[in-house]
Amino acid sequence: SDSNATPITIASVVWRRFQLTLLIDSSIMASSSRSLAAVCASVLVAAAPVAGSLAPAAFVSKTNSHRGSSVAPSVSMYSSPPGTEKDATTRGSSFYDDEEFQKDSRAGEDGYSVLRRPVTFDADVDPTFDAPRALDEKEEERLDDVNKMWYEGRAASAGKNGGRSGGGESGIMGEFAGMSTASTDIASGSNKQHTRQMEEDQQLDMRQRTLDTLDYPFVLRALAEECDSVFGKDLVLQSGNSEGARGSSNGDDKETEDVLTMPLTASSVKGVHGRFGAVKEMQRLMEGRVSGFVTSRRNQNQQNGKNKRRAQKLPLGAPPIRGYSLDLQPIFDIVDEGKVLEGPEILEVTEMLELSLDVLDWSVALKEHNKEIEEQSEDEDVSNEFSLRPEPFFELPKLASSIHVDDELLHLLSNAFDDEGRLDGVTFPAVGRLRAKVRTFKRDILSSMDSILSMPSMKSKLAVESGGALTMEINGRLVIPVQQQYQNSVGIVHDASRSGKTCYVEPTEIVGPTNELRQAEAELRAEEARVWRQLTETVVAHREEIERDVASLGQLDLVMARVKLGKKLEGVVPEVGTEGVVSVKEARHPVLLLRGLEG
Numbered sequence: 001s002d003s004n005a006t007p008i009t010i011a012s013v014v015w016r017r018f019q020l021t022l023l024i025d026s027s028i029m030a031s032s033s034r035s036l037a038a039v040c041a042s043v044l045v046a047a048a049p050v051a052g053s054l055a056p057a058a059f060v061s062k063t064n065s066h067r068g069s070s071v072a073p074s075v076s077m078y079s080s081p082p083g084t085e086k087d088a089t090t091r092g093s094s095f096y097d098d099e100e101f102q103k104d105s106r107a108g109e110d111g112y113s114v115l116r117r118p119v120t121f122d123a124d125v126d127p128t129f130d131a132p133r134a135l136d137e138k139e140e141e142r143l144d145d146v147n148k149m150w151y152e153g154r155a156a157s158a159g160k161n162g163g164r165s166g167g168g169e170s171g172i173m174g175e176f177a178g179m180s181t182a183s184t185d186i187a188s189g190s191n192k193q194h195t196r197q198m199e200e201d202q203q204l205d206m207r208q209r210t211l212d213t214l215d216y217p218f219v220l221r222a223l224a225e226e227c228d229s230v231f232g233k234d235l236v237l238q239s240g241n242s243e244g245a246r247g248s249s250n251g252d253d254k255e256t257e258d259v260l261t262m263p264l265t266a267s268s269v270k271g272v273h274g275r276f277g278a279v280k281e282m283q284r285l286m287e288g289r290v291s292g293f294v295t296s297r298r299n300q301n302q303q304n305g306k307n308k309r310r311a312q313k314l315p316l317g318a319p320p321i322r323g324y325s326l327d328l329q330p331i332f333d334i335v336d337e338g339k340v341l342e343g344p345e346i347l348e349v350t351e352m353l354e355l356s357l358d359v360l361d362w363s364v365a366l367k368e369h370n371k372e373i374e375e376q377s378e379d380e381d382v383s384n385e386f387s388l389r390p391e392p393f394f395e396l397p398k399l400a401s402s403i404h405v406d407d408e409l410l411h412l413l414s415n416a417f418d419d420e421g422r423l424d425g426v427t428f429p430a431v432g433r434l435r436a437k438v439r440t441f442k443r444d445i446l447s448s449m450d451s452i453l454s455m456p457s458m459k460s461k462l463a464v465e466s467g468g469a470l471t472m473e474i475n476g477r478l479v480i481p482v483q484q485q486y487q488n489s490v491g492i493v494h495d496a497s498r499s500g501k502t503c504y505v506e507p508t509e510i511v512g513p514t515n516e517l518r519q520a521e522a523e524l525r526a527e528e529a530r531v532w533r534q535l536t537e538t539v540v541a542h543r544e545e546i547e548r549d550v551a552s553l554g555q556l557d558l559v560m561a562r563v564k565l566g567k568k569l570e571g572v573v574p575e576v577g578t579e580g581v582v583s584v585k586e587a588r589h590p591v592l593l594l595r596g597l598e599g
Helices: 137-143 146-159 168-176 177-202 206-213 217-228 232-240 269-286 327-337 343-379 394-402 407-416 429-453 484-490 508-541 545-569 588-592
Strands: 006-010 017-029 037-042 043-049 293-296 312-315 472-474 477-483 491-496 502-507
Touching: 017 394, 037 477, 137 508, 146 168, 168 588, 217 232, 217 502, 217 545, 217 588, 232 545, 269 545, 293 343, 327 508, 327 545, 343 394, 343 545, 343 588, 394 407, 394 545, 429 477, 429 502, 429 508, 472 502, 477 484, 477 491, 477 508, 484 491, 484 502, 491 508, 508 545
Parallel strands: none
Antiparallel strands: 006 017, 017 037, 017 043, 293 312, 472 477, 477 502, 491 502
């Protein structure tokens, strides 16, 4: 055999509660002709329960290859305590005798391991908890019980399929058992559907055909692109599917003015006048042709002084909604699924309410502008025919009249979080008290640990040969390295080194305070979960008015989009008579203008 023998060793795998070790030690010897001469391998699988800690991994001792002799695998297991090993010539050298292993009796870098971590106790940092997943506490408990969910799923599946032993075609095929019958019904009804389609095709919809000829959907897409809000975009794009079915009217038929249901186009002359009037009013505001100021009331009513500021006067112009998507539907979808709203969702609702309050202030400024015009008209000398009288606002205040902001709701949500994005301890006093309680326990525990380590009697019991930190943390409990013979006199053992010489012990003096700390943290977690659910339920209680506020802001955004698109097309607002007739001269196709062409 060749002298170039190569030992191959596969290390061990350690599980949390059981030590599962797979060891293979073999020597492969190749002859001078590069052919495989012999393979020697040994496999040993051992499983030994280790209570309360990770089991140290077994060590495979080094082997020496000798020319012309076989190589015997040597394995030492953790289950063999120090001093019970057999002679190295018969059993192999113990892993306690390995020089590299003796250099550091504590596993991991700087004495840490997967279980033993650096101390995270910080009396100045409050613990953070995730918001609960379910709005219902019982539902939250059910989600935590993974085994129960698995069993219920299996039981439901078995009940639906009738079980494996049910047999029969229906049990095997399940929902596909009646597919052939269903396909026959579909085939029989296809001819009837085709006949009805032919009849509908014969009844031409001239209005829809006219819209298609004018590339009306193309214009709608251009208008939707000018909208910032999701409400405005959806209203424009969805109207393209219903315009053909909408009839026209020359009368003053009653038309809805509800912002939630107001369509893109009007079905009456009065509605046309209202929409064009809103565009004209918005055009004046966006072009800066109106003098006046808006007094902002935001944050004036907040009792928490961190956000309080003085009232601001801003120039009267377009409503302050540019750049806002106002898309709260995903948030309400979360609520509909029975889940709890978290910080980002609460902040988004808060931002929308503050924006609604700004638009309310803007609407009040429009009404004050109208009042000033009315007062001026009474005192003005009408003999001057060259004097330009400002025009009042009628249509835009109507769109903003549906906005309602609950002061208590806005105050609660605006002060719900501190500067770090956590639930505010001032707004929610119970949360603040429990956080202070947790901080006090942490300080006492850290102070007690410092006192224990400074005691002369404790210094002689510490295992400090391998260096590393004296204080570590295991599952949220502080431990110190103690020599094996002193473990029971110090406290509760939570872990041990691979050699067994070092035990990681929680001193008895801090066991009780740590238990109280864990209880306080559990109370804090439960209180924060209660607050998260309270915030979610409060938003749900005001859902209808919030959706109405979003619709009002979306309608104003749509008016602004009409103005912006009209400016791009260099268009004018037509004058519509009482009979709904429009006279246009030198009209150009909007699609050609959008494509940069002239008709």
